[in-house]
Amino acid sequence: MTAATDGRSTATDAGRRIEEAAREIAGAGASAPDPARDPVNQAMINNWVEAIGDANPVYTDPAAAAASVHGELVAPPAMTQVWTMRGLHGARPDDDPLRRMTELLDEAGYTSVVATNSTQTYHRYLRPGEHVAASAVLEGVVGPKRTALGDGWFVTTRTTWYVGDEAVAEMTFRILKFRPPEPQDPGNSDDGTRTADAAPVLRPVVTRDNAFFWEGLRDGELRIQRWGGTLRHPPGPMPPDGDLEAEPDYVVAAGTGTVYSFLVHHHPPVPGKRLPFVLALVELDEGVRVLGELHDVDPDEVHIGLAVAASFDRIDDDLTLPAWTVRS
Amino acid sequence: MTGGIGGEAAIAGIGATEFSKDSGRTELRLATECVSAALADAGLSASDVDGLVTFTMDGNAEIALARELGIPELTFFSRIHYGGGAAAATVQQAAMAVATGMADVVVAYRAFNERSGSRFGQVSSSVAQQANTSGVDNGYHYPAGLATPAATVAMVAQRYLHDYGASSEDFGRIAVTARARAATNPHAWFHGKPITLADHQASRWVAEPLHLLDCCQESDGGVALVVTSAERARDLRRPPAVIAGAAQGSGPDQYVMTSYYRDDLAGLPEMGVVGRQLWRQSGRTTSDVDVAVLYDHFTPYVLMQLEELGFCGRGEAKDFVADGRLDLDGQLPLNPHGGQLGEAYIHGMNGIAEAVRQLRGTAANQVAGAETALVTAGTGVPTSGLVLTVP
Amino acid sequence: MTITAGTELPPLTVEATPTFVVASALATRDFQDVHHDRDAAVARGSQDIFLNILTDTGLVQRFVTDWAGPDALVRSVDLRLGVPCYAGDELTFTGRVAEVDGDEVTVSVSGTDSLGEHVSATVRIEVTA
Numbered sequence: 001m002t003a004a005t006d007g008r009s010t011a012t013d014a015g016r017r018i019e020e021a022a023r024e025i026a027g028a029g030a031s032a033p034d035p036a037r038d039p040v041n042q043a044m045i046n047n048w049v050e051a052i053g054d055a056n057p058v059y060t061d062p063a064a065a066a067a068s069v070h071g072e073l074v075a076p077p078a079m080t081q082v083w084t085m086r087g088l089h090g091a092r093p094d095d096d097p098l099r100r101m102t103e104l105l106d107e108a109g110y111t112s113v114v115a116t117n118s119t120q121t122y123h124r125y126l127r128p129g130e131h132v133a134a135s136a137v138l139e140g141v142v143g144p145k146r147t148a149l150g151d152g153w154f155v156t157t158r159t160t161w162y163v164g165d166e167a168v169a170e171m172t173f174r175i176l177k178f179r180p181p182e183p184q185d186p187g188n189s190d191d192g193t194r195t196a197d198a199a200p201v202l203r204p205v206v207t208r209d210n211a212f213f214w215e216g217l218r219d220g221e222l223r224i225q226r227w228g229g230t231l232r233h234p235p236g237p238m239p240p241d242g243d244l245e246a247e248p249d250y251v252v253a254a255g256t257g258t259v260y261s262f263l264v265h266h267h268p269p270v271p272g273k274r275l276p277f278v279l280a281l282v283e284l285d286e287g288v289r290v291l292g293e294l295h296d297v298d299p300d301e302v303h304i305g306l307a308v309a310a311s312f313d314r315i316d317d318d319l320t321l322p323a324w325t326v327r328s
Numbered sequence: 329m330t331g332g333i334g335g336e337a338a339i340a341g342i343g344a345t346e347f348s349k350d351s352g353r354t355e356l357r358l359a360t361e362c363v364s365a366a367l368a369d370a371g372l373s374a375s376d377v378d379g380l381v382t383f384t385m386d387g388n389a390e391i392a393l394a395r396e397l398g399i400p401e402l403t404f405f406s407r408i409h410y411g412g413g414a415a416a417a418t419v420q421q422a423a424m425a426v427a428t429g430m431a432d433v434v435v436a437y438r439a440f441n442e443r444s445g446s447r448f449g450q451v452s453s454s455v456a457q458q459a460n461t462s463g464v465d466n467g468y469h470y471p472a473g474l475a476t477p478a479a480t481v482a483m484v485a486q487r488y489l490h491d492y493g494a495s496s497e498d499f500g501r502i503a504v505t506a507r508a509r510a511a512t513n514p515h516a517w518f519h520g521k522p523i524t525l526a527d528h529q530a531s532r533w534v535a536e537p538l539h540l541l542d543c544c545q546e547s548d549g550g551v552a553l554v555v556t557s558a559e560r561a562r563d564l565r566r567p568p569a570v571i572a573g574a575a576q577g578s579g580p581d582q583y584v585m586t587s588y589y590r591d592d593l594a595g596l597p598e599m600g601v602v603g604r605q606l607w608r609q610s611g612r613t614t615s616d617v618d619v620a621v622l623y624d625h626f627t628p629y630v631l632m633q634l635e636e637l638g639f640c641g642r643g644e645a646k647d648f649v650a651d652g653r654l655d656l657d658g659q660l661p662l663n664p665h666g667g668q669l670g671e672a673y674i675h676g677m678n679g680i681a682e683a684v685r686q687l688r689g690t691a692a693n694q695v696a697g698a699e700t701a702l703v704t705a706g707t708g709v710p711t712s713g714l715v716l717t718v719p
Numbered sequence: 720m721t722i723t724a725g726t727e728l729p730p731l732t733v734e735a736t737p738t739f740v741v742a743s744a745l746a747t748r749d750f751q752d753v754h755h756d757r758d759a760a761v762a763r764g765s766q767d768i769f770l771n772i773l774t775d776t777g778l779v780q781r782f783v784t785d786w787a788g789p790d791a792l793v794r795s796v797d798l799r800l801g802v803p804c805y806a807g808d809e810l811t812f813t814g815r816v817a818e819v820d821g822d823e824v825t826v827s828v829s830g831t832d833s834l835g836e837h838v839s840a841t842v843r844i845e846v847t848a
Contacts, residue, residue, distance in 0.1 A: 044746075051746035052774065053733070054781040058789045069790045069847065077793045078780040081773055085748035112763065115772040117350075119797040145446075146453065202456040202475065204467025233589065234468050261490070261593060263482035264536035265473060270451050273473045276533075281483055281588050289589055292472050299536070304490045321471055349839070350799065520725040520815055532835075 014108055015144055018153065021104050022141035031095040033133035033162055036083040040075050040130045048079055074125040080161055080169045081120070084134040097138035098157050098175075105177040110144075110152055117156075117174040124168055132161045132168065139172065148269050152178025201272040201315050209237045212250055217320040222253040222310045224288055233288040255310030256327065257284040264299040272315075278302055280324050292322040301326075332575075332609025337423035338561035338568035339716065341370025341554035342681040347517055347672030350444040351548035359388040359439035360396045362550035370554040371565030372433060379404035379434030381421045383414040383675065386438055393437070404431035408576075410584060412623060412706025413598075415676030416714045420574035422555035432556060438677045439550025447546050451475040462584055469586050478543050478626065480585035481708060482535035485628035488594040489537060492643030494631070496537055500528035502627040503541045503669055505654050505662060510670025513692040517545055518670045542627040544668035551677035553684070562719065569684040569701075573610035573715035577601030585708045596629065599636040599704065602713040606702070607638070610715040614638050617715075618698040619686045620660050621679040624667040629707040637702070656693055664693040676705045680714065687718050722824050722846065728786045728814035733778060735832070737806040740768050747773035757806075767805040770837075775800065779828050779840045782812040787824070791844045794823075798840035808832040822847055 038044065042060075049059050057064035058074055065073040086092060092099035102113070126132065136159045143153030154176055161169040206214050213235055216223035224231045227239035227248050239246045260283040266276045273293075280294040280302070294302060295311065307327040314320045343365025345351065345358050367373060374397040380390040381404075390405040404425040408414035418436035425431040442448060456470035457463055474480060488494060507523045510516035523541060531540040561568035579597030581590045590597070607613055614637065622633050631645035639660060640648040654662035665671045665682040672678055683701035685691040705712040733739070737757075744754035749771045752759035760768045776796055784791055804810050810832050818825040822845050830838040 047746045048777065051739075051743040052777040052781055054777065054784070056781070056784050056789050064789065069792065076777065076780060078773075078777040078796065079747075081776070082747050085773075087748055088750045115800060117797075117799050118772055118776060119795065120776065121795040122793060125792070146451065148450070202451075202453055202470045204471050205457060205459065205463040206467070207464055210464065210467070234465065261483050261487035261588075263479055263486055263538075264533065265476075265479050265482075266533040266535065267540075268450055268476065270473045270475050271453075276536075277473060279472060279474050279479065279483070281593075291469055291474060291588065304487070315471075319471070323472075514724070520727075 018104060018108060018141065018143070022101065022138065025097050025100050026138040026140070028095070028097070030135045030137040030160070031093060031097060033135040034084065034093050035131060035133040037087060037090075038083070040083060040126045040128050040132065042073070042128050044082070045075055045079065045128070048076065048082065070125060072127060074127055077120070077122040077125060077169070080122065080126070080132070081171060083132050084161065097136055098155065101138060101141060101155050102177065105153055105155070110177040110179050112149070112178050114149065114176050114178070115173070116154065116176050117172070119172040121170045122168070126163070126168060130163050132163055134159050134161050147176060147178060149176065150178040152176045201319070203319060210235050214319070216250070216252070217312060217322060218318075220312055222255055222290065222322055223250040224253050224284070224286060226251050231286055231288050233290055251286065253284050253286050253310065257282040257308060259294070259302065259304055259306040259308060260289055261304060262294065262302050264302075280308065282308055282324055290322055292324050294324045294326070297326050332573060332605070333420070333423045333427060333571050334609065335570050335572050335717075336427040336558055337555055338558040338570045338719075339419065339553050339680070339684050340556050340561040340564045340566060340568050341366040341368075341372065342552070342684050343367070343369055344551045344674075344678065344681060345439070345549045347515065347547050347549040347674065347678070348443075349517075349546075349548060351441055355387045355439050355441055355445070355550075356392055356396060358441070358548070358550035359393050359437055359552075362439055362552040363393065363397060363435050363437050366435060366552035366554045369566060372554060374398045375400060376433045377435055378402055379422060379425050379431030381406045381408070381418045381434060381436045383407065383411070383418065383438055384409045385411060385414075386440065388437075388439060404434060408712075410706070410709040410711070412625065412675045413709040413711040415623070415680060415705035415712065416574065416703055417576045417705065417712035418677075419553060419555060419571065419680060419714055420576060420712060422553075423571045423574050426555055426557050432560070434555045435552055436555060436677070437550065437552040438675050440675070441548045442673060443546040443548050445548075449476060449478065449543070449546055465583055465586065474586070476535065477585060478538050479535040481626040481628060482538045483588065484593055484708070485537050485626075488628055488632065491594045492646065494643075494646040496539065497525060497529065498631065498646040498649065499542050499627040500525050500539075501649050502624065502630045503528050505649075506624060506667040506669035509656070509664050509693050510666025513666050513671060515692065516666040516671040517547065518666065538626065538628070544625045544673045547672040547674060549672055549674050549678075551674045551681050553677070553680055558719070567688050568719055569687045569716040570719055571714060572612065572717045573606040574712075575602045575605035575609065576710065576712045577605070578710035582710060587708070594632070595642070596632045596636050596707050598709075598711050599633050599707060599713070602704065602711055603637040606713050606715045610717070612700060612715060616700050617660065617702045619664060619683065619695045619701045620662050621665075621667075621683050621701065621703040622662060623676050623679065623704045623706050623711075624663060624669050625673065625706065627669070630662075633704060633707060637704075656695060661695045664691055664695060679703055683714070683716050687716055722816055722819055724816050724819050726816040728782070728826065731782045731785065731812040733810045733812070735770060735804050735806060735808045735810050737768065740770055740806045743774040743777070744771045747771060747777065749773055765803065765805070767807065769806065770804040770810070772798075772800060775830070775838045778810070778812065778830070779838065779842060782814060782828060783826050783842045783844060786814070787844055787846060791846050793842065793844055795843045796840060797842075798838055800838055801836040802832065802834040804832045804837045808834070810837060817841070
């Protein structure tokens with residue numbers, strides 16, 4: 001494997017603007033402590049333990065709680081965040097860093113959100129009657145990253161809950177704000193070539209040595225480099241005998257061959273592909289191997305030796321990929 | 329014997345961070361922690377170090393590491409290409425630098441947040457479209473959808489099954505063995521979590537014919553190895569692991585993970601190149617190997633390595649691995665730490681550390697009386713290997 | 720109870736019925752539509768309504784204290800979400816003691832559903848016996 005660098009190398013101006021804004025928001029520090037709507041209370045604890053199915057008596061049974069290490073009723077630590085949730089009509093305060101970052105990413109097109117990590121640390125248990133307030137700070141914004149859900153930014157915030165001046169709990173919370181991929185709708189055009197979702201497809205690196213191959217595909221030709229009597233694929237700048245004076249040309253393959261090996265890709269998602277899909281390494285009748293997707297086939301029916309014919313996956317005006325269909 | 333490292337250098341210290349899925353700190357911090365641990369293990373300090381070696385892929389510049397650790401001067405720094413194929417070659421580079429007097433103490437390191445950061449198991453457009461010959465090569469594969477390491481291996485594995493009549497269960501035996509070892513290694517991510525062949529068969533497809541349990545984990549962590557002359561190593565804290573052989577190898581018509589245009593797809597000739605050098609340099613043969621640490625990012629390539637290295641004939645690995653031959657008390661104990669399938673995926677460097685522990689007699693799953701260890705690096709790519717021995 | 724590293728926790732299976740998904744979202748005061756409005760969830764690209772993260776935190780805490788008992792003090796819950804848990808699925812928690820350091824016990828928890836690992840968590844508790 002070669003380097004899997006992160007998405008930063010493709011960062012655009014928009015990306016830099018997001019990073020700058022994130023630095024500013026982080027630099028503004030923690031938001032003012034925002035008090036919970038209600039104090040810690042037994043009614044909400046009861047609702048919570050009913051829903052979660054938690055039978056721990058220290059939350060609901062005064063006698064058992066009195067006899068426990070707590071000496072009195074306490075709230076479930078996992079409810080800490082619940083006390084300061086916004087509720088049905090609540091809005092985050094203006095200085096809330098997650099609100100500001102969310103608005104910014106929404107504007108940049110990263111409109112979907114999913115929570116990815118939550119690390120909560122509880123310094124002590126809360127008791128009914130105590131009133132908590134939460135204060136949050138932006139810890140970091142990383143992106144754009146390509147994820148299974150789409151390109152997006154990871155936003156990490158750190159929240160501290162206070163009772164008075166006492167910090168009682170902390171949480172590091174990470175969400176992914178992502179741009180949902182466009183729905184895929186590969187169809188077939190009149191000339192039998194296939195159109196696919198253009199935007200996310202990975203593109204080949206075209207050089208003087210291989211331009212004829214990619215140009216040929218655009219014209220519906222599967223071209224194989226020829227040095228005198230020898231065919232070679234993938235193509236390169238030198239003949240097998242090392243003759244610096246030699247000039248290559250190409251032959252147009254008949255487009256028939258057999259499956260030399262194959263795989264069925266199930267995971268992870270690949271840009272522009274519907275899962276699962278079959279990739280076949282095909283030995284052409286001319287004697288060289290070429291790789292491409294094998295279309296319109298039940299993966300269970302594919303086997304080494306299966307006869308196939310070349311087809312052409314037209315991605316857009318610039319790019320057409322070699323592909324295969326089963327020869328009947 | 330001509331050529332080779334000839335036992336002039338040794339691994340004098342090993343160090344590692346914990347292996348996790350989210351280290352919670354930077355890769356540079358991981359690198360400093362594992363290098364510091366390795367130096368402490370050797371009884372050396374940062375001021376003794378004058379050389380650093382790592383993978384081309386490593387995100388931590390040698391100079392950044394030197395700054396953090398307080399290494400005053402470096403006289404040797406080098407990087408090895410081709411992903412995990414670099415692992416054993418970092419030690420080879422270090423040994424060559426020591427043997428030629430270019431440096432006295434060279435640390436080989438690899439540290440990454442491979443699970444919580446940029447995951448190799450996902451599709452990476454920057455890999456596909458890099459502006460160099462590897463990017464050109466990838467153009468014949470990535471755009472078509474062959475875009476993950478597992479998929480690249482699946483293509484070769486399918487042909488291997490076809491050519492030699494092997495089955496997915498033969499691959500599964502490697503995974504079961506690795507997880508059995510990891511189950512009793514407290515440092516392994518899968519400590520206490522062995523699997524059965526039925527678990528392997530029931531795990532979901534990733535890239536058919538590879539199940540999920542044919543694929544190694546993704547991990548955060550770092551490992552470092554301190555290399556110095558065999559003579560100096562003898563006077564340090566720990567018994568040295570002498571580098572009796574160290575080799576790199578690339579084969580005919582070589583590509584990175586996609587050497588699909590060779591006459592014979594179902595082999596790893598680059599590992600054959602490594603093996604021939606190792607046996608020649610070390611004066612040892614397969615029958616001398618007490619413990620084998622073979623790179624196991626994907627199970628099929630473990631079978632193929634056994635063949636390329638000469639432990640069995642082509643296509644015979646499926647029979648070789650049956651009957652407990654790879655168990656701790658078997659003929660060829662394999663990956664006693666649990667390998668990358670069971671312990672952690674630290675790009676092969678944790679396997680080298682395990683070989684050193686085996687020779688010291690301090691491993692969690694110790695092979696009794698281990699005196700000669702074989703270690704290999706990443707497969708499907710130009711690769712490397714080591715033969716390590718007790719002094 | 721003697722707690723040693725490697726001890727497996729008794730598994731816990733939770734039926735993620737639509738009622739459970741909605742009730743737990745509301746009990747955690749999470750009114751995001753994807754947790755109670757199926758049409759809205761589908762329009763946002765999900766196949767159904769799904770569990771919210773505050774419920775995961777609660778379930779993970781419950782799973783560990785069901786085993787450790789009422790006197791165990793939960794000190795931290797660190798969780799990472801994987802595949803969604805949609806209404807109608809079944810969520811099974813398994814866990815293992817990763818480390819014991821005096822009174823402090825670290826438990827690794829995994830919750831899987833039909834799509835794969837929904838949540839993995841590390842829970843630190845204090846057990847004063």
